[in-house]
Amino acid sequence: xxxxxxxxxxxxxxENKYASEAIESTWIVPLGPFVDxxxxxxxxxLASSDVVALSSGTAAIHLGLDMLGVRTGDEVICQSLTFAAxxxxxxxxxxxxxxxxxxxxxxxxxxxxxxxxxxHRREVTGRLPKAIVVVDLYGMPAKLDEIASIAAVYxxxxxxxxxxxxxxxxxxxxxxxxxxxxxxSFNGNKMITTSGGGALICPDQESANRVKFLSTQxxxxxxxxxxxxxxxxxxxxxxxxxxxxAQAEALSSRVARRRAIHQRYVDAWKSNPYITVHDxxxxxxxxxxxxxxxxxxxxxxxxxxxxxxxxxxxxxxTRPVWRPMHMQPVYADAPYYGGNVSENIFxxxxxxxxxxxxxxxxVDRVIEAINQLLK
Ligand SMILES: *Cc1c(COP(=O)(O)O)cnc(C)c1O
Numbered sequence: 001x002x003x004x005x006x007x008x009x010x011x012x013x014x015e016n017k018y019a020s021e022a023i024e025s026t027w028i029v030p031l032g033p034f035v036d037x038x039x040x041x042x043x044x045x046l047a048s049s050d051v052v053a054l055s056s057g058t059a060a061i062h063l064g065l066d067m068l069g070v071r072t073g074d075e076v077i078c079q080s081l082t083f084a085a086x087x088x089x090x091x092x093x094x095x096x097x098x099x100x101x102x103x104x105x106x107x108x109x110x111x112x113x114x115x116x117x118x119x120h121r122r123e124v125t126g127r128l129p130k131a132i133v134v135v136d137l138y139g140m141p142a143k144l145d146e147i148a149s150i151a152a153v154y155x156x157x158x159x160x161x162x163x164x165x166x167x168x169x170x171x172x173x174x175x176x177x178x179x180x181x182x183x184x185s186f187n188g189n190k191m192i193t194t195s196g197g198g199a200l201i202c203p204d205q206e207s208a209n210r211v212k213f214l215s216t217q218x219x220x221x222x223x224x225x226x227x228x229x230x231x232x233x234x235x236x237x238x239x240x241x242x243x244x245x246a247q248a249e250a251l252s253s254r255v256a257r258r259r260a261i262h263q264r265y266v267d268a269w270k271s272n273p274y275i276t277v278h279d280x281x282x283x284x285x286x287x288x289x290x291x292x293x294x295x296x297x298x299x300x301x302x303x304x305x306x307x308x309x310x311x312x313x314x315x316x317x318t319r320p321v322w323r324p325m326h327m328q329p330v331y332a333d334a335p336y337y338g339g340n341v342s343e344n345i346f347x348x349x350x351x352x353x354x355x356x357x358x359x360x361x362x363v364d365r366v367i368e369a370i371n372q373l374l375k
Contacts, residue, residue: 035236055234057161073095075097186198190290258290
């Protein structure tokens with residue numbers, strides 16, 4: 001039986017050609033013409049001229065938080081229901097994460113819990129959190145306007161982790177553009193891939209230049225190596241960027257395909273009593289549906305984990321929803337605000353095969369297998 005995978009790279013056509021060009025031109029070191037071109041393509045798509053290509057999405061979050069001035073001893077608020085890479089860079093900077101629960105509509109940061117967290121941290125520490133990391137999980141935009149207006153009341157900058165949300169939009173504005181900084185990932189399982197890479201969307205050219213400087217070891221403009229601040233080796237390589245240029249050519253069709261796959265799941269289970277497909281809450285939200293996700297009712301014949309094991313036997317790969325950060329041993333001591341929304345999503349959720357490589361009949365095989373198992 002052929003495997004149906006969760007989310008795998010989808011070649012667009014010109015990857016080999018551009019990567020070969022990069023190698024033949026001997027631009028196989030970081031920086032080079034393909035890095036500029038990849039940044040231009042992303043910038044054109046997003047209508048933002050200040051996108052900096054980096055070695056990973058995690059690196060982008062790290063640099064974004066550094067740019068926001070996060071330093072040792074600061075607190076940073078972060079959505080709990082996410083991948084660890086949203087939170088770990090807070091710790092890299094010597095700061096402390098404070099986790100906030102999700103709301104059930106988008107599965108992303110609950111604006112009310114955020115407000116509560118900010119006020120309580122101010123009470124406890126006498127200071128405001130230094131930054132807020134909001135995530136567009138599985139491609140679904142968070143309630144980005146509400147988050148932004150609460151953040152604005154306290155003057156706290158927002159970093160939008162749009163690693164999974166390239167091509168998603170909220171109120172007709174792309175995800176990644178809603179915070180002071182926005183981050184993208186081009187890891188192998190994301191919307192498009194550079195075989196490993198990311199990007200930081202900056203508010204202006206000056207900060208983009210600063211990010212380029214910091215991501216290439218923060219060398220001051222002198223003939224010898226001279227450093228006034230701590231830098232990083234986080235720039236994307238020219239070969240990776242060449243692959244990214246080919247991938248970016250197909251971005252719109254990749255988004256369209258993932259949305260079509262999601263719609264097929266929605267149509268199949270519209271009136272199913274055991275399955276709720278996680279869908280756009282209203283006209284404001286336009287997810288790329290990087291991963292299609294479902295909630296399974298406790299009355300169903302199998303639990304999400306049993307279903308996952310049974311599907312695996314049929315060569316269908318599914319995955320549990322991210323386990324919230326406040327439920328991770330490594331973050332056991334971090335403060336947490338909210339209830340059990342993210343925990344419930346973790347307990348009853350499942351991520352379904354969503355690769356843009358999947359055919360309609362692949363998706364139908366997944367639907368049929370799940371229908372049989374939950375009968
Ligand atoms: C993938 C991902 C990242 C990290 O990106 P990498 O490129 O793998 O470092 C960060 N946040 C979220 C929500 C992600 O899904």
